[in-house]
């Protein structure tokens with residue numbers, strides 16, 4: 001449905017996309033996972049025909065993004081990362097505006113947006129700029145869907161949104177997939193990756209891994225541990241000096257560390273630090289661990 005072949009894009013000296021390849025299959029929820037500055041927005045702008053790639057080839061539904069940009073714009077719904085609506089227009093006026101741009105009537109496609117829009121409809125006379133983060137996100141999604149696109153491109157839709165709204169949003173994406181839409185969604189939140197059929201991991205303009213979340217974490221082979229301590233910095237410094245430790249990094253309230261190879265005496269190694277800790281256990285790798293391993297612990 002979406003295919004990028006050897007796509008490169010630079011801004012002066014900055015190589016934002018380094019000959020990337022990506023395939024998104026029809027009807028699938030595909031995640032683009034990567035930290036700030038990885039190149040996610042640049043990729044979306046090429047797909048939405050707003051940027052031209054320097055080299056490479058991009059097709060959407062078999063159409064070339066450069067030659068067939070008008071047709072492509074009709075089948076795409078795009079929710080940009082930054083709040084893209086008109087803050088001085090009301091909720092209702094924003095929706096009407098986007099419907100008018102695509103020359104459709106709201107009633108025609110109301111069924112598609114009803115599960116989302118009905119939640120903000122009680123506030124339809126409120127200015128978009130005065131909505132909460134979660135409500136802005138719902139309005140932006142309603143506007144991106146109002147012309148009934150086949151493909152939805154969502155650039156960091158949950159950044160800065162509370163946990164409940166994030167969960168509701170992902171439930172909504174599942175619903176849209178069940179209706180047959182194809183979705184490419186970017187996120188810096190590694191925990192959201194698990195909700196995608198497939199994910200592509202991107203860092204410094206390079207897509208270095210694509211696969212199902214399950215297959216990707218299965219490829220993690222080093223022994224991995226989780227440790228809790230009130231002295232995180234001391235413990236991290238200690239772990240990073242130990243030759244058995246491959247990588248140690250903070251993760252939430254814990255420290256995760258991987259070893260070059262299995263060690264029978266891991267508790268002894270930790271105890272010999274003299275630093276107190278409350279919890280130590282092996283842990284299965286998740287997407288964040290995979291990312292950190294690849295980045296050598298530097299992907300914040």
Ligand SMILES: Nc1ncnc2c1ncn2[C@@H]1O[C@H](COP(=O)(O)OP(=O)(O)OP(=O)(O)O)[C@@H](O)[C@H]1O
Pocket residue numbers: 011014015016034035036037038039040041042043156
């Ligand atoms: N218009 C531009 N001019 C110059 N540099 C740019 C431009 N757009 C992006 N870049 C640079 O290209 C790289 C990729 O940026 P991009 O916005 O695509 O990343 P991102 O993954 O979306 O991250 P973020 O969430 O921080 O926007 C960054 O180094 C960024 O500074």
